[in-house]
Amino acid sequence: MKVTLNRTEFMQELQTVQRAISSKTTIPILTGVKLVLTDKGLTLTGSNADISIETFLSVEKEKVQMKIEQTGAIILQARFFSEIIRRLPDNTVTLEVIENNQVAITSGKANFTVNGLDADSYPHLPVVESQDRIEVPAHILNKIVNETVFAVSQHESRPILTGVHFVLENKKLLAVATDSHRLSQRVIPLESGEANFNIVIPGKSLTELSRSLTDEEEAIQISIMDNQVLFQTNTMKFYSRLLEGTYPDTNRLIPSSFNTEIEFSVPELLSAIERASLLSHEGRNNIVRLSINEDSVILYGNSPEIGKVEEDLSYEQVSGEPLEISFNPDYMKAALRAFGDTNITIRFISAIRPFTLEPTESQGSFIQLITPVRTN
């Protein structure tokens, strides 16, 4: 293998595949990036047990200035290799596999010789057989991920809850995540043809996917395989394993009646919650208390050692029965951040039943649920 190409363009692709590469992996070969050079261009692959990313630099892409002298393949230690590429002096770099899987890296007057591994020893990526693929714009996919992924469980005690449940049915895509203390559910209509699916994607995979989708305008092809999902852009293939098992029925968790209803501006409520949580974080229970009455809504935070806070909240409107309810402010903060700058309506049944949060204008497309904390 011998190729000369633009260093900046190459660096970009290296950074993309590095998202899948962990230096902590127990499989040493997965600390490497695989390079495969054909006469069409250069393919880069990075992988860990859960995610694999493959990108392609075409010889036809003008900016890449690719000059192929001999096709071939090699695996290089990813972290070092990209540090070296990043610091090279010239705009172009030449990579040449010499003897014993050693690679000569040349740029300007700098000459590196680094040890690589035989490319044949790299694990194979899943083969996509599915004909059913759907297409979603990157900005929609990013939105639905960011509105749900924060609510997945961080604990492995119920592994299925560490993923986001995606259901495509009747041209509607539903995404829901819950860690059993709070829940976030988003539904969007989708021009999906006849394709349907019901899968659970690990939260960590979705977070990395979202970071990798830089072009908001691009259309992402989604294909489902046996135990894998593939997200594909023009230049990148992003594979994630799926979580096995049955996701709990979350529909029955969402209450349909309520006794108290209040509307807030999200930024104002979020600031007040952040202030109150300064003190609750120091307390043993990390809870804040909300007191709703006909003519005042007050938020309380308390830490025996540091002090206390009370704030008369601004709200848009309130109706129904008076209520005193306590909850973890961190769940509330995460929920509010997912809504962004809008108005939401919070609906309560009682101090011990989960309450719902919805954008006032949402008409059921986005709903969140938080379980309160019993204080007596």
Place this chain on the structure above:
Amino acid sequence: MKVTLNRTEFMQELQTVQRAISSKTTIPILTGVKLVLTDKGLTLTGSNADISIETFLSVEKEKVQMKIEQTGAIILQARFFSEIIRRLPDNTVTLEVIENNQVAITSGKANFTVNGLDADSYPHLPVVESQDRIEVPAHILNKIVNETVFAVSQHESRPILTGVHFVLENKKLLAVATDSHRLSQRVIPLESGEANFNIVIPGKSLTELSRSLTDEEEAIQISIMDNQVLFQTNTMKFYSRLLEGTYPDTNRLIPSSFNTEIEFSVPELLSAIERASLLSHEGRNNIVRLSINEDSVILYGNSPEIGKVEEDLSYEQVSGEPLEISFNPDYMKAALRAFGDTNITIRFISAIRPFTLEPTESQGSFIQLITPVRTN
């Protein structure tokens, strides 16, 4: 004590004194910030064992919008207090000491009540008696600190070497730091009247001082006390303890003859050293090797596991005897960064003797020294 003032202006002063406050201190009262309100304005004080910072917000400063209702004093837990101030909803904040050293903090509709401590329990700051003070512009002080402080020792085995040695004599200020592997020495002329001194200031104090001096144009008054130095601006007093003991005579360390001389552009040499150190960092010894010949200068880095690098260096001019010398690239990187974007001349005696680095145009005002590593 009761005062209302502009939140942003107050926050700025809080952040300044917080530089001196460590949450890790073994003296609990030093996790606090002391507030003293007189009819002239509000004084804030933060301190740890080494540094104390005092700032003053004058009632006459228009932007502060200070309204004093009752003078007094209190100590508040610094980290929490500043988090609270930062997150308050309104542009102004009211602080009022109520009973039992509790403080009511009010801003907009938010009401905090936090526990404070009696201001009398705060340690006293040193009293300045010295009539001898010198004046240095902030940008000169910052420059001289940044050009030397990186070379102080990080180890407590010889405490005196953790400081920078400042000598004012014959209207010249000399600053020198060494950790016994490398040395950096700067001399500047100073209009200092008759004042002379010879002190050692802890490196950590100087780093914090440099961060606190935001106004490059300001003149800093320097006063020396028994075992303290005071740096004073219009609004801030920055105290540091001095290191006790005799600083070693560093003058005799700087060689006056040499056998090989080479001139480099700093940015070009720095880039090459950074590349070579990528590999040397992985080796057992962290050294790079420089080979100087009449017609080529080559830098080598090597790590048995990862690979090796060699680079034909660009240089301005070379003269004298050929030389092979090995050194720690981290010392070289720090030295080069202190020089900035200029040309330097490096002068060598032999492979086992310390070599000097000087800006080509410096005429003795700035010199650095690095001890090579013996490789056989």
